Amino acid sequence: MDNQPLPYSTGQPPAPGGAPVVPGVSGSAGPPPVPHHHLLQQQQAQLQAFWAYQRQEAERASASDFKNHQLPLARIKKIMKADEDVRMISAEAPVLFAKACELFILELTIRSWLHAEENKRRTLQRNDVAAAIARTDVFDFLVDIVPREEAKEEPGSALGFAASGTGVVGGGGAPGGAPAAGMPYYYPPMGQPAPMMPAWHVPAWDPAWQQGAADVDHSGSFSEEGQAGFAAGHGGADSFPPAPPRSE
Amino acid sequence: MSEAEAGGGSGSGGGKEQDRFLPIANIGRIMRRAVPENGKIAKDAKDCIQECVSEFISFITSEASDKCMKERRKTINGDDIIWSLGTLGFEEYVEALKIYLKNYRERVTQRVQNLLIRMERNRFYSMVNLHHCLTACRMEGGGSDWHSKPI
Numbered sequence: 001m002d003n004q005p006l007p008y009s010t011g012q013p014p015a016p017g018g019a020p021v022v023p024g025v026s027g028s029a030g031p032p033p034v035p036h037h038h039l040l041q042q043q044q045a046q047l048q049a050f051w052a053y054q055r056q057e058a059e060r061a062s063a064s065d066f067k068n069h070q071l072p073l074a075r076i077k078k079i080m081k082a083d084e085d086v087r088m089i090s091a092e093a094p095v096l097f098a099k100a101c102e103l104f105i106l107e108l109t110i111r112s113w114l115h116a117e118e119n120k121r122r123t124l125q126r127n128d129v130a131a132a133i134a135r136t137d138v139f140d141f142l143v144d145i146v147p148r149e150e151a152k153e154e155p156g157s158a159l160g161f162a163a164s165g166t167g168v169v170g171g172g173g174a175p176g177g178a179p180a181a182g183m184p185y186y187y188p189p190m191g192q193p194a195p196m197m198p199a200w201h202v203p204a205w206d207p208a209w210q211q212g213a214a215d216v217d218h219s220g221s222f223s224e225e226g227q228a229g230f231a232a233g234h235g236g237a238d239s240f241p242p243a244p245p246r247s248e
Numbered sequence: 249m250s251e252a253e254a255g256g257g258s259g260s261g262g263g264k265e266q267d268r269f270l271p272i273a274n275i276g277r278i279m280r281r282a283v284p285e286n287g288k289i290a291k292d293a294k295d296c297i298q299e300c301v302s303e304f305i306s307f308i309t310s311e312a313s314d315k316c317m318k319e320r321r322k323t324i325n326g327d328d329i330i331w332s333l334g335t336l337g338f339e340e341y342v343e344a345l346k347i348y349l350k351n352y353r354e355r356v357t358q359r360v361q362n363l364l365i366r367m368e369r370n371r372f373y374s375m376v377n378l379h380h381c382l383t384a385c386r387m388e389g390g391g392s393d394w395h396s397k398p399i
Contacts, residue, residue: 051340051343051344054344055343055344055347057344058344058345058347058348058351059347059351070274070277070278071270071271071274071275071278072270072271072274075267075269075270075271076270076305078267079267079268079269079270079302079305079306079309080305080306080309080324082268082306083306083309083310083313085310085313085314085317086309086313086324087322087323088322088323088324089323089324090323090324090325090326091356092325092326092349092352092353092356093324093325093326093328093329095326095352096326096329096330096345096348096349096352097305097308097329099344099345099348100304100308100329100333100338100341100345101270101301101304101305102278103340103341103344103345104300104301104304104338104341105275105278105279105282105297105301106278106279106281106282107340108297108300109278109279109282109283109297110282112293113282113283113284113287116287122286122287122288123287123288123289123290124279124283124287124288124289124290124293125290125292125293126290126292126293126295126296128293129293129296129297129300130296133300137337138336138337138338141303141304141307141336142300142303142304145296145299145300145303146296146299146300
């Protein structure tokens with residue numbers, strides 16, 4: 001596939017306010033903070049846009065893409081053959097794996113990056129990868145590769161996720177049990193409209209997977225009103241969930 | 249990560265360790281695409297993902313291999329891999345890869361067809377060439393000459 005980087009708007013570092021989660025104690029004055037599940041919805045939307053883009057890219061695969069792969073086929077084949085039960089491998093299998101590994105690396109990196117952003121860092125670290133693995137069910141098989149102790153939440157972090165990684169994405173209802181940090185989360189009851197959040201800050205990471213998405217002119221479909229609050233100063237991401245890439 | 253083997257070359261000893269992983273440069277390049285312009289990637293994160301990718305390959309391969317064994321097939325093909333990805337929870341990958349595989353197969357089929365056409369054409373031309381040579385010989389010297397030439 002193409003080697004083009006996925007274009008991002010030039011990021012501002014997330015405001016110190018970030019996406020805070022209020023300990024569910026009563027008596028918090030001032031504007032209500034961003035509920036945790038809004039961040040998850042946003043992240044979920046970004047990931048969905050990523051997959052839509054990948055499907056599109058697969059359609060556009062040209063002949064040269066099958067010859068020049070991002071990853072060496074011989075090495076992939078060697079790794080496959082490390083398994084004693086594996087006997088013969090068709091020629092298309094390493095080709096397909098090259099693509100699958102590419103998707104895997106992209107997804108794991110994206111998810112890790114989301115964690116780094118939550119902790120207000122611009123450098124992806126091993127503990128971000130560990131956190132991404134812990135949060136995502138599909139990556140359970142990696143739990144031994146990257147031990148959970150690595151995924152320490154930084155003390156200043158507002159979002160300490162439960163280590164179980166179950167049901168975190170999409171925020172399905174109440175969290176099961178106390179989070180690892182021992183901090184109770186505030187979840188508004190389902191079905192109620194979300195409060196307005198002028199303090200909502202969109203992470204600088206713009207899910208602009210598509211080329212030439214800098215000219216985003218489609219209006220945002222962010223469910224909350226009060227978009228003006230966060231559009232200021234932010235590069236181009238006016239749409240949530242972001243529209244699938246338009247074909248040029 | 250194991251040390252690079254002194255004296256380069258293929259295969260045994262220290263080099264074998266690295267064969268368990270995909271090259272970190274390639275992995276780093278792909279990771280770069282998933283991170284904003286001003287983002288940085290620590291080396292330990294790259295190493296970590298390098299290990300994860302190999303584990304991913306082994307994980308999927310194992311499942312595909314089991315399927316082949318159950319169905320008494322010897323060769324793992326692309327459909328087995330796609331099936332395994334779906335079974336193990338990577339449904340998102342399935343759609344994109346199905347399209348990718350379909351395109352790949354079409355290209356391969358096309359290339360094979362082109363090759364066959366070329367081979368057939370070459371064969372035809374060789375035959376024509378031979379025919380011309382034989383005709384030319386007959387016209388020049390006559391048949392007897394050809395057969396009774398002293399060695």
